[in-house]
Each structure stands twice: as structure tokens, then as C-alpha cells.
Amino acid sequence: MMSAVPEPLTVAYTLEQCWHRVPGGTAVAAMRVAEELDRMDGVRVIGVSGWHRKPPPAAWAPPIPVRRLPVSGPALYESWLRIGQPRVEMAAGRTDVAHATTIIPCPSRAPLVSTVHDLAWRHAPEQFTRRGVDVFDRSLEMVKRRAALVLCSSRATVADCVDAGLDAAKLRHVPLGVDATVATDADVARVRAAYGLPSEHLLFVGTLEPRKNLRRLQQAHALLAEAPPLVIVGADGWGDRGLAPSADRVRFLGFVPAADLGPLYASASAFCYPSVREGFGLPVLEAMVQGTPVVTSRDTSTEEAAGGAAILVDPLDVESIRAGIEEALRRADELAAAGRARAAAATWRATAELTAAAYGEVSR
Numbered sequence: 001m002m003s004a005v006p007e008p009l010t011v012a013y014t015l016e017q018c019w020h021r022v023p024g025g026t027a028v029a030a031m032r033v034a035e036e037l038d039r040m041d042g043v044r045v046i047g048v049s050g051w052h053r054k055p056p057p058a059a060w061a062p063p064i065p066v067r068r069l070p071v072s073g074p075a076l077y078e079s080w081l082r083i084g085q086p087r088v089e090m091a092a093g094r095t096d097v098a099h100a101t102t103i104i105p106c107p108s109r110a111p112l113v114s115t116v117h118d119l120a121w122r123h124a125p126e127q128f129t130r131r132g133v134d135v136f137d138r139s140l141e142m143v144k145r146r147a148a149l150v151l152c153s154s155r156a157t158v159a160d161c162v163d164a165g166l167d168a169a170k171l172r173h174v175p176l177g178v179d180a181t182v183a184t185d186a187d188v189a190r191v192r193a194a195y196g197l198p199s200e201h202l203l204f205v206g207t208l209e210p211r212k213n214l215r216r217l218q219q220a221h222a223l224l225a226e227a228p229p230l231v232i233v234g235a236d237g238w239g240d241r242g243l244a245p246s247a248d249r250v251r252f253l254g255f256v257p258a259a260d261l262g263p264l265y266a267s268a269s270a271f272c273y274p275s276v277r278e279g280f281g282l283p284v285l286e287a288m289v290q291g292t293p294v295v296t297s298r299d300t301s302t303e304e305a306a307g308g309a310a311i312l313v314d315p316l317d318v319e320s321i322r323a324g325i326e327e328a329l330r331r332a333d334e335l336a337a338a339g340r341a342r343a344a345a346a347t348w349r350a351t352a353e354l355t356a357a358a359y360g361e362v363s364r
Contacts, residue, residue, distance in 0.1 A: 008044040009359050011037070012088035012095045014106050015047045016076060018060040022235050024207050025282050026117055027060055029153070029176050029351075030101035035063040036352030043356050046092040048106070050076040059258045067091035077104050081138050097359045100147075104139045111148040111362035113355075115174075117279025118301070119160045120211055124277070127210040140164060148362040151355065153280040154301035172358055175304075177348030178285035179262075187263040194260070195253055200228040202325065203268035203292070205261065205283045208234050211276045213297075213315050218250060220274075220321035227325070228269055233261075266290035270328040273302060274315040281305040285346050288339030293328040295321070307345070309338035 013034055017027045037045045047064045050072025055061060069086045071079055079085055084107040088098050098108035101115045121128045121136045128136075143150060144166055151174040152158045158171050191197070202221065206212050214232070221230045235255040256264065265271060271287035273296045281302030287294050294310035296302040303312055311331070313324035328335060 006042070008042050009096045009363055010044045010046065010092070010094060011097045011099055011359055012048050012092035012106070012108060012110070013037075013045045013064070013099045014049070014088070014101050015062045015064075015066055016049045016072065017102055018056040018062055019049065019052050019072065022207055023056070023060045025279070026102050026115075028282060029117070029280075030115075031060070031063055032177065032179070032348040033101075033352050033355055036348050037356060038064050040352065040356060043359060046095075048088045048091045077135060080104060080107055081135070081142065096363050099355075099359070103136060103143065105142045105146055112146050113149050113151060113358050113362060114143045114147040115151045115153075116143065116157060116161060117153050118157050118277065119164055120277045120279075122160070122164065124211060149358045151358060154278075154304050156301040156304065157279055172354070174351060174354040174358070175346065176280050176282055176285075177351045178282065178289055178343055178346050180289055180344065180347070181262060183263040183266040183290055188267045191260050191263040192267055195231075195256075195264075197231065197267060198229060200269050201267070202228055202230045203233065203264065203271050203287075204230065204273065205233045205265070205271070205286070206273070206275070208232070208236050211278075213274050213276050216315065216318050216321060217272055217274055219318045220325065221249070221272075223318070223322045224325060230272070231264075231268070233264060261286065262290060265292050268292050269332070270295060270325060272321075272325060273297070274313055274321050274324075275300070275302060276315050278302050278305075284310065285343050288343040291336035291340050293332045293335035294339060295324040295328045305346075307342040309335065309342035311335070 017023050037043050045064055047062050047066035049066050051068045051070055052072055069091050087107045089095050095110040098106055098110045099113045100106045103116050105114055121133050125133045150171050153176050158173055161171055162168050230250045233253045233256055265287045270293045278301050284294055284296050284302050284305040296306055296310050297315040298312040311324045311328045314320040
């Protein structure tokens with residue numbers, strides 16, 4: 001007699017951040033993991049968002065069908081935190097696991113898995129809006145009470161969560177992956193022409209906000225003798241981003257289409273990412289895929305992401321950043337090879353498998 005094939009786990013998977021003004025890395029991670037989970041046996045992933053009149057911009061379009069709750073945005077988050085409604089089951093139907101893919105937990109009768117990328121606001125609340133800090137504080141307290149498991153993208157975030165009072169037994173380290181598509185020479189030539197970039201330039205990619213440390217990066221860049229221009233790519237976040245454009249030294253490209261990002265990394269002489277605090281530091285791996293030498297911060301999660309294949313600097317020391325950039329330019333070939341090898345080991349499939357394993361733990 002044949003044994004019955006077990007039904008796949010039904011997971012209500014939040015994707016509200018795809019409609020945020022600046023979706024950022026949390027949306028990238030949630031989308032890529034959802035895409036991989038959707039290909040796996042044993043898991044049925046149902047996207048859940050609030051009610052929106054329009055789809056998100058094409059760059060942030062969820063890769064899985066999304067069902068809508070009756071409210072959205074700040075009103076949805078406040079309702080979740082204050083009264084525990086609406087439950088994700090209202091959109092997803094019968095649910096075995098609820099996965100909140102940002103720190104804001106979603107109400108559900110099912111076991112809750114929460115993804116926490118970072119607790120940066122606890123270290124530097126002045127770099128966030130007062131409302132943001134309030135929402136994050138209340139979310140963290142609810143995660144402590146309700147989450148069956150908490151997925152952290154770096155060991156640094158695991159340690160932060162323990163310090164914040166989360167139960168260490170509930171924490172799982174789930175590192176992020178990266179898209180392994182290498183830009184072609186034709187694509188590199190296309191973006192250089194489209195944005196008017198010189199053949200030699202330094203690059204930063206990320207949401208423009210204080211913790212990205214752009215002020216010190218510009219100061220370090222100014223100390224470099226005959227340095228190539230610094231090109232800044234990213235949407236405005238909040239607060240003082242700390243930079244002023246300069247016609248011949250610093251250029252802002254703003255938000256660029258996803259199709260241009262790989263070629264932009266590949267076109268750069270070095271990628272400079274001395275962020276003070278990150279949940280993971282996905283741009284580090286994105287640059288490494290393209291064989292671009294990376295300069296990033298020591299003793300942070302970006303050091304974990306770099307995996308020994310980057311030049312590490314003290315993000316609070318301008319001279320350290322300057323020296324790191326010079327070293328990266330000098331050791332470009334060596335760092336390119338090491339970076340490609342490091343990036344090849346980081347896959348979204350591996351992230352999804354660890355995520356699915358967490359679902360299995362809480363649904364037993």
C-alpha cells in the first residue's frame with residue numbers, strides 16, 4: 001500500500017515592503033527567497049500585502065502571486081502592532097506558518113517566523129525618524145513574545161538579538177545569497193555611455209542615509225592623490241546623507257534600474273562600502289560577482305559578507321578608509337579573483353533551504 005504524499009506547508013509570506021517608498025535590501029531578500037521557495041517541493045508560499053491601488057514599480061514586483069489585506073502601509077503596521085488585526089489568514093486562507101519578512105510581525109493563528117536583518121536603530125536612534133524608532137521598538141517586543149523562530153542574516157545580528165533579550169534558542173543564522181549574473185562587456189559599455197562615466201571611477205551603491213557613512217567616504221576620497229571620481233548610486237533614505245555633489249569629484253546617479261546595477265559594479269575600479277552598520281551588506285557580494293575589488297567595514301556584518309575577500313577598514317577613521325581604497329586599487333587583480341570565489345558560495349537557493357528548514361521546525 002502506497003503511503004500518502006504529505007501536503008506542502010502553506011506559508012503566508014509578507015511582501016508589503018515592495019510598496020515602500022524605499023523598499024531596500026529587505027525587499028530584495030524577501031523577493032529572491034520567495035522566488036526560490038516557489039520552486040521547492042513541500043512548501044506553498046502565498047504572498048501577503050496590504051491593499052494597494054497600483055502594483056509596485058517593476059523593479060519591486062513580487063515574483064509570486066500576492067493576496068491583499070484590507071489596509072496597507074503605516075495603517076497596516078499600526079493595526080498589526082496595536083490590535084493584532086488583520087490576520088494574514090484573511091488573505092492567505094488556511095496557513096501552517098506565517099513569515100514576517102521584516103521586523104514588523106504579522107498577526108496569525110499559525111506559528112510565526114520573523115526575519116530580523118538588523119537592530120541598527122538601537123545603536124544609533126538619531127539616524128532614524130522618531131516614528132521609525134517607535135515602530136521598531138514595539139515590533140521587537142512583539143517578536144520577543146510571539147515569534148517561534150527568528151531568522152538573522154548575519155552572526156552580528158544574532159549577537160545583537162541576544163543582547164536585546166531575544167531567546168538564543170529561537171535564533172537561526174540564515175545568510176543571504178546573491179544574483180550570480182555577470183555583466184557583459186557590451187552592458188558595461190552601455191551603462192558607461194548612458195551615465196557618462198569615465199573608465200576609472202570608485203562606486204558606492206545603497207540607500208542614502210546616515211549609517212551608510214557617506215560623509216567619511218567623501219572625506220577619505222578627498223585625501224586621495226589623483227583619485228578617480230566617486231559615483232554614488234541609490235535612492236534617498238532619511239536624514240542627512242552627508243554628501244554634496246562635485247562636478248569633477250563626486251557624482252550622484254540616484255536610483256537606477258536593476259538591469260544597470262551589475263554593469264555599474266563591473267565598470268568600477270573599486271567598490272567602497274564603509275557602512276557603520278548593516279544587517280548583511282548585500283552590495284558587497286553584488287560587487288564581488290562582477291570581480292570588482294571591495295573596501296568595507298571591519299568588525300561588522302559586512303566583514304562576514306566579504307568572507308576574507310575584501311579590504312577591511314575602520315569605518316569611523318577617515319584615514320583608514322583612504323588607505324583601504326588605495327590598497328584595493330593596488331591589489332585589484334588579487335581581490336577580483338577572491339571576490340568572485342566568495343560570491344559563488346552565496347546562493348539564494350541556500351538561503352531558501354535554510355528558511356524552509358525553519359518552517360519545518362515550527363510546524364512539527
